[in-house]
Amino acid sequence: MSILEEAPPMTEAIMARGVARAFGSVKAVQNATLSVQAGKVTALIGPNGCGKTTLMLMLAGLLKPDAGEIRVAGADPRTDSAAVRAAIGWMPDQLGSWDNLTCLQTLTLVGRAYRIPQAEARAKGLALLHRVHLDEFADRPTRVLSRGQKQRLSLARALVNDPSVLLLDEPANGLDPRSRVELREFVREIAAEGAAVLVSSHVLAELDEMVDDAVFMSKGSTLGDDAAAMVAHARTRYRVWALDEVKLREALTGGNVPFEEAEGGVIVSIADQTEAAYALAWLVGQGVQVHRFGPAGSALEQTYMAMDEERR
Numbered sequence: 316m317s318i319l320e321e322a323p324p325m326t327e328a329i330m331a332r333g334v335a336r337a338f339g340s341v342k343a344v345q346n347a348t349l350s351v352q353a354g355k356v357t358a359l360i361g362p363n364g365c366g367k368t369t370l371m372l373m374l375a376g377l378l379k380p381d382a383g384e385i386r387v388a389g390a391d392p393r394t395d396s397a398a399v400r401a402a403i404g405w406m407p408d409q410l411g412s413w414d415n416l417t418c419l420q421t422l423t424l425v426g427r428a429y430r431i432p433q434a435e436a437r438a439k440g441l442a443l444l445h446r447v448h449l450d451e452f453a454d455r456p457t458r459v460l461s462r463g464q465k466q467r468l469s470l471a472r473a474l475v476n477d478p479s480v481l482l483l484d485e486p487a488n489g490l491d492p493r494s495r496v497e498l499r500e501f502v503r504e505i506a507a508e509g510a511a512v513l514v515s516s517h518v519l520a521e522l523d524e525m526v527d528d529a530v531f532m533s534k535g536s537t538l539g540d541d542a543a544a545m546v547a548h549a550r551t552r553y554r555v556w557a558l559d560e561v562k563l564r565e566a567l568t569g570g571n572v573p574f575e576e577a578e579g580g581v582i583v584s585i586a587d588q589t590e591a592a593y594a595l596a597w598l599v600g601q602g603v604q605v606h607r608f609g610p611a612g613s614a615l616e617q618t619y620m621a622m623d624e625e626r627r
């Protein structure tokens with residue numbers, strides 16, 4: 316076989332195929348398959364104990380899989396962990412910090428570990444502290460940070476090496492509402508700059524606004540295309556509220572538009588934004604006084620609730 320035939324065509328920034336890992340008798344990850352493209356934010360969603368953190372640790376090269384194939388930025392973490400470490404930014408669900416170091420010293424030290432020269436590492440640390448709104452803590456020890464501030468430092472730490480692949484495990488944990496919105500914008504910016512981002516979270520409404528794709532996990536396995544189809548279907552559900560509910564139902568029935576009853580309104584199926592604009596104009600043209608019209612809740616949440624949930 317030639318070298319060309321041996322090399323699989325892998326353009327994804329993250330690729331996992333049939334990955335498994337057990338801890339003694341606990342099969343933490345049984346069969347995980349996913350791919351994350353550069354420039355996209357992908358959600359990793361599933362109930363407590365379904366294996367998200369274990370999978371992320373394997374992608375980050377911090378835990379060896381028992382089976383399956385992984386490529387991160389084209390490298391195999393099993394055989395080329397240095398290349399993977401250089402390419403990724405890893406934000407763990409809990410930051411282990413060096414309590415006595417200041418925030419700036421922490422980021423500078425991380426930069427030095429990536430062989431960034433001292434002055435450049437320090438400048439980078441200052442810029443990142445500014446980006447996560449921790450400037451005033453630059454010279455204070457990390458032990459004084461609140462939980463949310465620690466999360467922000469953790470995010471800054473994950474960005475020191477300008478990663479092309481960013482793995483975020485529950486990044487919104489402990490963040491106040493403004494910081495959550497900022498995190499969302501920040502993650503979108505990083506993806507727009509070309510990085511691939513894989514993010515796990517239980518706050519699905521928030522993820523909905525942040526991600527391009529979603530991978531669902533249950534009992535150690537990724538769910539594949541069925542779940543993706545469910546998300547796509549959920550995204551077509553629109554809720555309509557009108558001042559006169561009877562008139563709304565009459566118009567839909569008269570126009571042969573199928574609808575479902577929902578609390579305080581109806582749900583209709585709408586393919587895309589163009590069709591949504593058309594449907595709204597049509598309803599108004601029928602004399603229906605529509606006062607709210609929009610997606611029927613979080614598509615990720617609807618899909619999650621429809622999953623066969625098993626918390627461990």
Ligand SMILES: Nc1ncnc2c1ncn2[C@@H]1O[C@H](COP(=O)(O)OP(=O)(O)OP(=O)(O)O)[C@@H](O)[C@H]1O
Binds near residue numbers: 363
């Ligand atoms: N080091 C370990 N030793 C033994 N069991 C482990 C270890 N790490 C994880 N597990 C088990 O593997 C399973 C998956 O854990 P994991 O932390 O990957 O789940 P998770 O999806 O990240 O959960 P959560 O949403 O609660 O963060 C759980 O049953 C957990 O108890």
